[in-house]
Amino acid sequence: MFQVDVDYLKKAKKRKDHGKVVILVFLTLAGAVSLLPLIYLVCTAFKPPEELFLYPPTFFVKNPTIQNFKDLTAITANSAVPFTRYLFNTILITVCYIFCLVWLLTMTSYPLSKHKFPGKKGLMSLVTTSMMFIASAAGIPAYLIITSIGIDNTYLVYIIPALANTTCLFLMKQFLDTVPNDIFEAGKIDGASEWQLYQKIAIPLLKNAQATVIILTFGGIWGETGTSTTYIYKEQLRTLGFFMSTIGGGIARTGAGAASGLIMTLPSIIIFIINQSRVQDTMAHSGIK
């Protein structure tokens, strides 16, 4: 009798795994195809000149070399502003921006999702409307505002205007909406203050959303070139992305361009992996059950 039960369980387990295996195989195949651009980027960065201009072109690298990176170092050594200054600027701007953005959006999304204050609906519809409004024609009015405030030609111009990220705010608010209100009600009954509710309940629940926001915004601010060109006149305050974009051109620099492309993409990938592994079952970890 007992033996039969075990057999049945084994079979049931096998049946359950069946669908999972199909999904895994499918995902692995599709994922490999999806990874191609990234693999190509890595391969190209390590290709020697004769392989870069091979006819017909090849996908994978045959004789990997770090010549492209040496070329890149040679080019950067000749720049008026040291390479390290660009790197410092970019790291400073990225760290400040991401920190401020995550903090600001978390703090803003909580009342928008869980409080009932007069004018909340109006504010929310402002956010969603402006999300869907095409901003590119508004570039010139924005330029006039930023220059009249006087934050152009400072680090602040990279950070402050970009904090008005309505898309990410909407994302955070939507995540908090999935959390049942009862949790906060229970907290209130237990005598927690509004600030405590926010600190102890809302923030842990927004971990997934925060990680997603970091992934979504990192690439943009790390590779930032637009603000450098429009609002910055001092070369010392410009970013690494701007500098890299100035060396890409010309056939002679194809290899160096590929190397710089890899260098600019690598941090995004690292940040992605770190934050993606932080995306977990929020409900299971917050002790709600």
Place this chain on the structure above:
Amino acid sequence: MSKKEEKKLKKAEANKPVAPKKRFFNVEKRLGYTLHEMWTHKMSYAMVAPFFIIFITFSLLPLLASLGLSFTYWNIFEDPVFNGLENYVYLFVDDALFLKAFTNTLTYAVIVGPVSYIASYFFAWFINQVPDKVRPIYVLAFYAPALTSGVAMAVVWAVMFSNDSTGYLNSLLLNLGLIYEPIQWLQDVNYIMPVVIIVALWSSLSTQFLSFVAGFRGVDRELYDAASVDGVTSRFQKLLYVDVPQTMPQLLFAAVITITGSFSVGGTIAGHPSPEDAALTIMLHLSDYSGTRFEVGYASAIAVVLSVMILGIGRVAFKVLGEKE
């Protein structure tokens, strides 16, 4: 006080819970109530204030300005001149290129929007069933095209769709004997839009996809157990009865992102300007006027028309997927 009057008063009180005797007071009390409500929620205002100050200064004011500018002629160098609806009349009546841009954008949005939305959801759902340890690797694989944006992607696609026989696609088709001479993928007007759409689909798992991945992790595991007690057993049923309702906020967010993204498509693999403007989109048309010709008034009118389109479709998304209150 007569009984009749008393009855009337009671009736009025029943109708309006906070009800005062006179209308005049009613207004005042309601205002007082709102002010009281605002005061009790002072914390909420303090928390949202920093964001909205930045938002109004750097986003809302420029948007409103561009809305106003759409009724003017402005070339940046001189002061804007009010010209009423002239920009809009020209846009709809005389601008033949706008029609082309409109058709291309619509074709693109109608194909890329829904396909990328549904694909994002299903891939996120599949990935949600992968063991925790390897999940980030799969997410990375599918998000890689979005990470390697810009230059890297352009290089890959240029090699893939190269016009001569060395392009991967051409050399593959030549070897298979399906074609006898290389196809001019990015020169032939008939192929440009399909190529643009295929490339866009390839790298379409981006923001929506990530929000879905994170959204699925937020689904309470206990709900699956509860559902299986109720007789929900298959994966697909669980998706339908547990995951979809639980990820509704992400579905709405992703819908808005997808609609906005696919309608405001700008630079594509086809480059700009493309042969015979075969890949001209509304966004590129807009940037021609704002950036190249410095006709900011007209560019703003294009932006307003495009925004109204997006807002209209976005409203439908809010109606279908939004919270029912």
